[in-house]
Amino acid sequence: MSKFPSNPVFSSLPTTIFTHMSALAALHGAVNLGQGFPDEDGPKSIREAASRALIEGPNQYPPMRGRIELRKALAAHAKRFYSFDLDPDTDIVVTSGATEALTAAIMAIAGEGGEVVLIEPSYDSYRPIVEAMGARVRTVKLAAPDWRLTEEALRAAFTPATRAILVNSPLNPIGRVFDRAELDALARVLAASDAVAICDEVYEHLVFDGRAHIPLASLPGMSERCLRVGSAGKMFSLTGWKVGWVTGPAALMRVVANAHQFITFTTSPALQLGIAYGLEHEMAFTLNLTRALQANRDVLRAAISGLGFKPLACEGSYFLTADIGGLTNESDRAFCERLVREAGVALIPLSVFFADGTPVNLVRFAFCKRRAVIEDAVGRLEKFFN
DSSP states (O other): OOSSOOOHHHHTOOOOHHHHHHHHHHHHTOEEOSSOOOSSOOOHHHHHHHHHHHHHSOOSOOOTTOOHHHHHHHHHHHHHHHOOOOOTTTSEEEESSHHHHHHHHHHHHOOTTOEEEEEESOOTTHHHHHHHTTOEEEEEEOOTTTOOOOHHHHHHHOOTTEEEEEEESSBTTTTBOOOHHHHHHHHHHHHTSSOEEEEEOTTTTOBOTTOOOOOGGGSTTTGGGEEEEEEHHHHHTOGGGOOEEEEOOHHHHHHHHHHHTTTTSOOOHHHHHHHHHHHHHOHHHHHHHHHHHHHHHHHHHHHHHTTTOEEOOOOBSSEEEEEOTTTOSSOHHHHHHHHHHHTSEEOEEGGGGSTTOOOOSEEEEEOOSOHHHHHHHHHHHHHHHO
16 A cells, blocks of 8 residues: 555556456456457448548547547437437537546536435446545445436435436336336436436447447436437447547536546547548447347347346347345355356346445346357356256
8 A cells, every 4th residue: 555645546446357357267268258348340341431531541639529520420319319400509518428428527517525326226337436536435226126216316415415316217227228118217317406317328229139229318308407428449349449428408517528638638630530421321230239139139138038047128238137045145246257267158246236235145147248248158058047
């Protein structure tokens, strides 16, 4: 431990579970169904568009809010899928990935003495960013197996000090897609407050079984208080490019832009132009990806059901959650660590996504992999459990 003072929010953080389980997977030659990234790159045409832009230039600082070509493409995407009318000049900021987008949005809204509501299980970056801003975290804890969001729980979490709520739908790590009744309840609670919703919608197109992704901003009275975060990496299977964005009303976006300029200031112009090309020409890839991942989910769910796992509903995202109570009395973390050593398959314990570390009987599978990888993992699990 360093003898010098440091920010306690970050100095107290342990190594992430993703790093820990991936290191174990590498050590034991395991199939890694822990980390949520695809194992195949997205469309070659997008990569070629970025490559041309890289060679032809310019390669200097692009506009702080993002290349106008990408902002116009994002406005057209929002119009096509959600009938939103976004002004590319005032309502959109391009960021270096969705995590930076979330950071800029949280920095813009949260502050010393304020409160931010998190819906648990929650993505692991939310809490430290909020706390680093000097804000306090309050939680709404969803309960398995249905994971439903209720108006009663929301009202209990909101106080006069509430500045924002983080809304992730489809929800990482459990694949919930909040329905209209749940969003209506949230809208009623927000309307009675001065709070803003920061909507993490990076899996917006990865919604299964004919469900619709409903942006909270599309509900009456909500557009003026919603910041929407999106991800090119999730949309086009190009997670290493780290291109994200925030959209919302001009008054809020001005503050988001002010925060963004002191985080990364801007994002690779060539990658921005590649994503602009993708939004204009390769959305068929994204929509077909949804069907392919739904099929992966179904294969995985059927296989692990026969091994004693009890899969919970998965309505979207990259992830399938399963109950291990019928297989072991161990905690989810101990089970995952044993599984990677003895079965050669890496999963993620769900308890790490809750501040209190419970429940401890659920694990997360990532199915955003090639079918052959999933079948390899299933074969190893079958050999181990049978």
